[in-house]
Amino acid sequence: MLTLYLHIPFCKARCSYCDFYLVTGREQIAAFFSALSLETVSRSEELKGQTISAIHVGGGTPSMVPVRYLALWLEELAALCSFAPDIEIALEANPEDLSLKTMDELRSAGITRLSIGVQSFTTEKLHALGRAHTALQASRVTADALRRFESVSVDLICGVPGENGSLWQADLHEALALRPHHLSLYMLSVEPKTILHRQVAKGLVTVPDDALQASLYEDAQSALSLQGYSQYEVSNFSLPGHHSRYNLATWKREPYLGFGPSAHSFLVSPQMELRMANVSSLTRYLAAPAAATAFREELSVEERFTEQVFLTLRINSGLDVDFLRKGNKLGHTLSLAIARFLEKGWIEQQEERLYLTQKGFLFADLIAEEFIFG
Template sequence: MICLYVHIPFCRERCPYCDFFLVTKAGFVERFFEALAVETASKTSLFAGRSIKAIHFGGGTPSLVSPSFIGAWLLQISGLAQISSETEITLEANPEDLSPASLDALKAVGVNRLSIGVQSIADRKLRALGRAHSAADARRVVSEALERFRSVSVDLMCGAEGETLAEWEGDLGSSLGLRPQHVSVYMLTLEEKTRLWRDVRKGLRRLPGEEAQAAMYRMATELLCGAGYRHYEISNFALEGHHSRYNLASWMREPYLGFGPAAHSFLLSGETEMRFSNASSLTKYLADPAGAVDFRETLTGEQRFDEEVFLSLRIRKPLSVGFLRKGHKLGHRHLDSVLVTLQEKGWIGVESGEVTLTEAGFLFADLVAAELLSE
């Protein structure tokens, strides 16, 4: 089985905190999908005849384009590979793009899971984040989506300017009241060269500190897990059976194939593992969609070990101590010392020769990985 990812790079405008590859040239949408069809045909040998586990339309803002374009590409894929009723087909969306008619149209072309960029259900916070929709829009759209799709995910962001723990608790409560099947929680981070990054550097804006953000993350974990959601990845919570199949497959290092500018791919061929990506340029992509790949590498044993450790920690997949011993660069004694230290901090558990992150350790997953991969 294989997963497919499509990067649809169009947005109305760039959010102050966003550093994803995107363009605000909506007039290129039709040309983009023509190029996408060419790229897809050129990569047919990589997925032809295979069962498609999941398809993810990301961006950018995929909900900005007409559902007819989404449907046409899905039709092309269905003629080349096996899409079944069990294939997860997710589309990322913003509330301001979704009406009852557009939701119906998306469902009609085959989308069965929506990932809605709500970010907050509080008007003050939405203004602080530079979002175009209101809290009322968010509630309406999520409710209407839940009536139509078998699985709906909402994105929430904590750490906005002026945000308090009480405000975040209210945001979580409002979201839980809607009862989506999946919730993603992201801490607002300063990405270099973004508008928010520049404003903070100039002293024009100030974000909550690390301790405040950590408290918000812990609150999210407590409230969501208490409401029946499973914390299956650092930022993701799901009701039983509603985890993101595409994202989980990526973290499990299962093969996926990307289409569109800036899209990444990971493929397996026997014992060989390859990663490649398309150029982050719409101009280059439109000029030569069949030759869009501008980076390609075959992973070394060391890279494979590092990825296995880093990604396993994200999803609390057990790592055997034996596996860590084989790949650790400073020897068994150093590894044993690291494991003891991490246990004393309460970040990992070690049982029956297997290492897993604790709930508290999720907040420090990158630090734990750095210790386990220390040179």
């Protein structure tokens, strides 16, 4: 089984906090899909004989491209490999793009799961984030999607400029009233080279400090757990059976293929593990889509170990203690680190596996770093 990712690199405008690879405007959409066809055919050897369990269409804003382009690409892909009978085809969408007609077209094209970039159900936060949709639209579209798709996920952001406990409670309250199958909760991070970074540096806006962010995150963990959502990753919560198949496969380090500019692939064979990335430039992608790979690296034993610890510690299936002990040279220092985190209540051990606790999810990267580097 294999999963696929498609990167659609278009947005109407760049949000102040975003550092993804994308271009603004629609002018090059047709050219992009022609190039994507060529890239897909050029990779037919990688697809041949494979069964695809999940496809994730991300971006950018996939919902701003005409659905017929996506439908055609899925048909081209299906001719080159097999789709599992219960395949999950997920698409990231912004509320302002999701008319009833568009949702029905997406459903007819084979999309089974919508991941809606709601970000907030409050006018104040949507305004602070510079999003194009209204709070009312976010609620209405989520409710409409829940009547049409097998799985609906909602993205929320906490820690935006001006955020406080009551705004976050309003977000959680509305999300839980709508009861999507899945919620992704992101803490806003101020990435270098973004508009938000410049605004913060100039003192034009302030973002909540780490303590407030942590407290908002913990409020969400408690509220969602009470309503039957299971936290299966640092930022992701689902009702039973509604985790994101593609995302979970990447955290489990299962192989996947990425298409489109800046998309990554991970190939696994008994001999080696290979990470590849497509060129992060639409212009260069359009010029040579059949030669889009810009980066290819075979992972060393140390790199495999580091990835395994960082990625598997994030998810709720836990980390094998024996694997951890054998993979590094820390010896006694590792035992001390495990004992310290157990005592702090950030991890728990069941038989031979270590799991993050609710509190520990906040410190996933810090714990992984200690386990690897001491």
